[in-house]
Amino acid sequence: MGVGIPDSLTSSLGRLLRPTEHDELLRSAVRLARLTFSASAASVFLYDEERDRLVFEASSGEGEDRLLGVAIPTGRGVAGWVFQTGETVLLSDVQADPRFDREFAQSTGYVPKVLMAAPLELEDRTIGVMEVLDPALQRFGEMAAIDLFTELAAQSAITLMLMAAARSLTRSAREGLTPWSRLEIALSRTEASDAAVDELLNALSKFVTATTGHGVT
Incomplete structure (x- = not known):
């Protein structure tokens, strides 16, 4: 370019200035979680510190077109409980669990019978939550399913961190340019x-x- 951004800035930021790259990577991770467990749906929430909300950042399967950008309080539902406690849960009968928010589930257009949820953690800090709805657990057994789900959540946490960092860096770069x-x-x-x-x-x-x-x- 004739009047350009310094080469050092271009090389440092590169694709990091395109959050869509990270959005697609996160969507791929969510699809992988859904397909791995032959589940009806899978979603990832990112914690928005400014609003103290969990925000749907990616979703695959039932209700995916209606969920993106929806925010819920950090104390609401199974996702809120997992975020606050940092514990992975597998609910084989969500209707009987007091942590399940049936009203919110109905608002999404899909009420699951089985639910898995895991915290997305980095350096002892929870940055979000991954959920899988109605997984086919008979292929794995509950303990093996939880172990596999925990690994998928760990990978998604890294992706989510990169996406959040990209957004922050993009804002900072724009403000400084x-x-x-x-x-x-x-x-x-x-x-x-x-x-x-x-x-x-x-x-x-x-x-x-x-x-x-x-x-x-």
Whole structure:
């Protein structure tokens, strides 16, 4: 690019400035959890510290189109309990468990009979929760299923951490960059060729110089 972001910034951030990469990786992890257990659905919540809420970040299966972005209190339902205690649970009869929030489940359009939930932890800190609804446990046995689920949750925790870090880094980078640099980032994400983007940036640079007497940085 003619008027560009420093190479060091580009190489450091790279794909990290594209949270969609991490979104897709997290969606893949959720799909893997659902397929592994032949479950009806699987979801991942990310803890939003500012709002003190658990937010649906990825979902696969029943209700997936209605859940993304939905936030629940950290003390609500099985997910809230798992987040607060840091314990993995397998409920073979959710209807009989007082931690199960039937009202919320009904609002999603799907009420499970069996539920597994595990905390997503990094460095002794819980950053979210993974749930699997109506898993086919007969393939594994309960103990083996919990062990496998715990491993899947650990992998998802790393993905979730990377996604959260990418979002934070993107916000920080945007706040620290000049308007001109932010414009170039936006243009670089279009379908236009590099030559066309360079031509536009150079034309804008000449215009700013002509009207203000100062170049752009």
